[in-house]
Amino acid sequence: MLDATTRSGGTATVTPRTAATELAVATTAGPVSPTGLARVTRVLLSPWSRLSLLVALLASAATTVVLFQPQQLLTNGWPPQLGGAAAALAYAVAYGLCTVAFVPRPLLNLAAGALFGSQLGLASALAGTVLGSGIAFCLGRVLGQEALRPLLRGKWLKAADGQLSRHGFRTMLAMRLFPGVPFAASNYCAAVSRMGLMPFLLATGLGSIPNTAAYVVAGARASTPTSPAFLIALACIALPGLAGAVVAWRKRHRLRGT
Numbered sequence: 001m002l003d004a005t006t007r008s009g010g011t012a013t014v015t016p017r018t019a020a021t022e023l024a025v026a027t028t029a030g031p032v033s034p035t036g037l038a039r040v041t042r043v044l045l046s047p048w049s050r051l052s053l054l055v056a057l058l059a060s061a062a063t064t065v066v067l068f069q070p071q072q073l074l075t076n077g078w079p080p081q082l083g084g085a086a087a088a089l090a091y092a093v094a095y096g097l098c099t100v101a102f103v104p105r106p107l108l109n110l111a112a113g114a115l116f117g118s119q120l121g122l123a124s125a126l127a128g129t130v131l132g133s134g135i136a137f138c139l140g141r142v143l144g145q146e147a148l149r150p151l152l153r154g155k156w157l158k159a160a161d162g163q164l165s166r167h168g169f170r171t172m173l174a175m176r177l178f179p180g181v182p183f184a185a186s187n188y189c190a191a192v193s194r195m196g197l198m199p200f201l202l203a204t205g206l207g208s209i210p211n212t213a214a215y216v217v218a219g220a221r222a223s224t225p226t227s228p229a230f231l232i233a234l235a236c237i238a239l240p241g242l243a244g245a246v247v248a249w250r251k252r253h254r255l256r257g258t
Helices: 016-029 034-044 047-068 070-076 084-100 105-116 118-151 155-166 168-177 183-192 197-207 209-220 228-250
Strands: none
Touching: 047 084, 047 118, 084 105, 084 118, 084 183, 105 118, 105 209, 118 183, 118 197, 118 209, 155 168, 155 183, 168 183, 168 197, 168 209, 197 209, 209 228
8 A cells, every 4th residue: 555646546545544643633623522521611610710710700899899989979979860769779789799899888888878868878778788798698609618618627717617507697696796897708708607598698687787777877967976866876886896795705615616
């Protein structure tokens, strides 16, 4: 057998080595095999890939907040195209998204009171609080829990995880009542634990009422800082903090893992 053409008739004859090479090229240029596609899917859906996606989403959200500066609502006011309940609903949605992007809740609560007054501002701020915490919880549960749970090896981390997993509602309620606990951190800690979504949302809604109301009223009465309503709002900030400190003190043995 000749490599190119026969001397007699000039007909092209392909050698076995050439045929194997062409088959390999055709296989490479063809569609991805089911095995390779499954391998790529496993890599993309792996715990650390999902955690990387969560970090990228949070970083993008924080960058967006820095660029658009939603705190300007305190000075510029709400857009005139919206008013009343529609504006409060839009603000609640914006509030929830901003909390996911790490905008401080006290600033958002003050803005709610300044823009909508005490009653409508409180309803909007509470709705935004529950919405934002729910979004953060779901993101953390879906994208971060599987990768982060194996890292809970320290005594304090295990104790906190056990407290949230076994006594999620009352633990989260105490955390919401205590103003010193960072909102975003508590959301993602609960997401990494085995706490359920509904107890988390219910505890967030109930526990956030005193602190949220205090800041909303303070924002609504900012022009009269010596008024009784403003002074009562300050007291409502301090008293839940004291109650949370008492609860934390009584539960200190569990946090120590004893």
